[in-house]
Amino acid sequence: MGSSAVSRTEPMIRRRSVAERRPAFGVVWGRHWMLYLMLAPAAVWLVLFHFYPLWGIAVAFLDYSPFRGVSGSPYVGLDNFRRFFDSPDAFSIIRNTIFIALAKIAMGQVAAVAFALTLNEVRVMLFRRMMQTATTLPHFISWVLIGGILIEMLSSDGVVNRGITALGGQAIRFLGSAQLFPWTLIVSETWKEFGWNAVIYLAALTAISPELYEAAGVDGAGRWARTRHISLPGITPIIVLLSCLSLGGILNAGFEQVLVFLNPMVYSTGDILDTYIYRVGLLGGELSLGAAVGLFKGVIGFLLILLSYWLADKLANYRIF
Template identity: 40%
Template structure:
């Protein structure tokens, strides 16, 4: 009888196991994930309760409970702000540039590094690409200003070639180019590591079968590696689209100059000026909700598109 019960228990699919039995069986994994869950609750979910500030005339002294509700007042103020169109346009353009030009680079680098056969050279390239990720945006911005300054390497080369120096960081038309290039230099390494890890999990027998069929290295990369990498690419793309409106305050603010506000001023820098310097917390909370709403809509739309394009695509 006892053996029969054990067989029945083993026959039950894991998806239908009770929470208690599942926890007893996999408790080490639950313990491992617990710090991440606690972090998400404390720093992500609990702060969401403060979103009510966007609908209040918030006062630090009265608090959330004592501040009067004003409905959509601050959303109307945001949309009627004279520079709203400029800030919104700059955010959309820089977000689109980041998706179109920055996001694909790690995929290409991972595919190229994976084709390097010498282990030492491969590790050296990975390290060189990954090191900039550990630098803060303040340091990166200083390096950019030094490189593109009047006496920087860029202008020294131009002068050596007989051309006049250019103050790139003081001209608004170059700001977006500098933003994209600096993003690639700093962040491409992290994405490359993620994709290389995904590539390393591909079954090697597939490459062996392709080689036996006479496939070249290029064909093995484009017809074996790349198709199997698509689900990872789609997942990371959706995560990037979710933060489409959040371009990173430190990055943009560190590169901004008074002459480049026309093309570089975004919602993150606007929130700093208005929310931190002028203490307009309700207005900046409304800005945050607006950004989150746009991100949510984009994720839902692109998630549906990815499901239609790829069977393995989509987050849910």
């Protein structure tokens, strides 16, 4: 009896859902085949450039040599991972990556917010626009060009050190000293990006209702109080959002910049995961070791991105699609 009841209700439910919720696939196809056709190039592209390369992950578990190929290279399990994590480099590389990335996020956000709040106090539009034009320009210049300029400026006989020695100081080795190198990266990244990062905060500041400022002014709030209690809370959701999203890129740590500035004198504090993979894995020909470190970075990085989107959704109500 129970079984007959199930068999009688099941087709009914299915029929209703087919009739009311879902047109048959043939109908959909007849009406919207063009939509599928439009997605076809992106699908082929995704397969070729994002899914097809995934077979290469196998290299991380092999003792790979290009001459033997994937099928001819012996399987070594987790040996490549062990080799990396047992080496003295592993700890310092991971520490460098995370330290450089976090310091860049922290200093970068503070600088951008401070700059936006300061610029927001200026009411003369022409001046505002001039300041923004000057400070956002470096964002659009590549790290190769910026690096080429800064390496000359920061070298021992460059403009900066000539200024320091002229004032009676000692020349500073910004790029050659392991102690200073991460800070050169962090400060130069902040210098390059603060104007650009402030654009979004300035856009958000213009959306704050002027009535709030007027009401506060009537209550006797000064400039600082208005900035502290109206402007800053007004952009806090965006600060939270951008900080969450930048979490996803922690393992990148600004690879292109680091690669431009990195030199053998500062490997101990400046080598990050990506520069290691490129130098040891690709240039050094240790493809299996590089692939293993890359897979480690890819998996953790993907989890971090998911975490950052999840946090952004929870804390700032943000969804990318």
